[in-house]
Amino acid sequence: MNTSYIGRFAPTPSGYLHFGSLVAALASYLDARHVGGQWLLRMEDLDPPREVPGAQDAILRTLESYGFQWDGPLLRQSERLPAYAAVLEQLFNQGLAYACTCSRKQLEGHGGIYPGFCRNAGHPAHDAAIRLRVPELEYRFTDRVQGEFRQHLGREVGDFVIRRRDGLYAYQLAVVLDDAWQGITDVVRGADLLDSTPRQLYLQELLGLRQPRYLHVPLIIQPDGHKLGKSYRSPPLPADQAPTLLLRALRALGQPAPEELAGASAAELLAWGTSHWDAARIPRRRTLAEARLR
Numbered sequence: 001m002n003t004s005y006i007g008r009f010a011p012t013p014s015g016y017l018h019f020g021s022l023v024a025a026l027a028s029y030l031d032a033r034h035v036g037g038q039w040l041l042r043m044e045d046l047d048p049p050r051e052v053p054g055a056q057d058a059i060l061r062t063l064e065s066y067g068f069q070w071d072g073p074l075l076r077q078s079e080r081l082p083a084y085a086a087v088l089e090q091l092f093n094q095g096l097a098y099a100c101t102c103s104r105k106q107l108e109g110h111g112g113i114y115p116g117f118c119r120n121a122g123h124p125a126h127d128a129a130i131r132l133r134v135p136e137l138e139y140r141f142t143d144r145v146q147g148e149f150r151q152h153l154g155r156e157v158g159d160f161v162i163r164r165r166d167g168l169y170a171y172q173l174a175v176v177l178d179d180a181w182q183g184i185t186d187v188v189r190g191a192d193l194l195d196s197t198p199r200q201l202y203l204q205e206l207l208g209l210r211q212p213r214y215l216h217v218p219l220i221i222q223p224d225g226h227k228l229g230k231s232y233r234s235p236p237l238p239a240d241q242a243p244t245l246l247l248r249a250l251r252a253l254g255q256p257a258p259e260e261l262a263g264a265s266a267a268e269l270l271a272w273g274t275s276h277w278d279a280a281r282i283p284r285r286r287t288l289a290e291a292r293l294r
Helices: 019-033 055-065 081-093 171-181 191-207 239-252 259-263 266-276
Strands: 002-009 037-043 097-100 129-132 138-143 147-152 160-163 186-190 213-217 219-221 287-289
Touching: 002 019, 002 186, 019 037, 019 186, 019 213, 019 219, 019 239, 019 266, 037 055, 055 239, 081 097, 081 129, 081 160, 081 171, 129 191, 138 191, 138 213, 147 191, 160 171, 171 191, 186 191, 191 213, 239 259, 239 266, 259 266
Parallel strands: 002 037, 186 213, 219 287
Antiparallel strands: 097 129, 129 160, 138 147
C-alpha cells in the first residue's frame, strides 16, 4: 500500500448519507485507491445536540452496502477532545486566541465578518466563545479541481471561532488537528468547504503542521437551488440502489463510465472507477444540478 497518499472521508452524524455524500465519498475513495493509497474514515461527531440517533451506525452500514472498505479503525472526533483542549489552551495562553462574549444580535449587520468587538477586551475564557486572531493577509492555494483560490482573512472572514460558547469545539480547529494527527496528505471533499480552506491553512501555519493537497468536488444541487444535505431532508441512500447510484456518482464526477456498466455490481463499479480514475475530468464547477445526472 502506498503510504505517501493518505486520504479520508469524514461524515457528520447529523443525518444519513445522501447522494451528495456519495459523490464526495466516491471521489475521495477513488482518488486514494487509484494510487494504492490509504482511505481512512472519521466520524465528525463534535455536535451532540445536532446528532441524529442511530445516524453513526446507519452511515457505516450504508458505506459497507455500497462496497466501501476503509483502512484501520474508525476515528471519532469525540475521542479527541483532550487534544483539542490542549491546543486551544496553548493558543489562548500565547495571546493568539481570545474570549468573545458577543451575541448573535450584536453581530448582525456585519456580513458574517467578525468586527473585533472583543479582540482586546480581555474576557476570561469561562462561558465565552474562543476566537482565533487572524492576520491582515491573503491566503491562497491551488485546488486540484477548482484552480487557484484566494481569501483575505482580515477583510473577508475576521477572527473566527475555534471553541463555541457552549464548550463545543469548532470544525476549523478539529479538522486541522485530526488531518495532521492521521497523516492526511490529500483532502477530497465538497466545494462548500472551499471557503474554509484559507482558515485551515492559517491554522496549519500557526501550529507548524504540514499542508495537505486539496480537491473540492462540485456540490449536487436540488431543483429548488438548495444543495443536497441533511438540513434539507435529502433522501438517504437506499442500499438496494447502490449500483445505480454509484454509476450516477461516477458520471457526476466526469468519469466516462461505459454503458456496459449499467448492469454491474457495486464492487465492479468501484473496481472500474479505481482503474480508470482521472481527477482532471471532474467538472471545474462549484455546483452540479441533480436533475441532469439522472
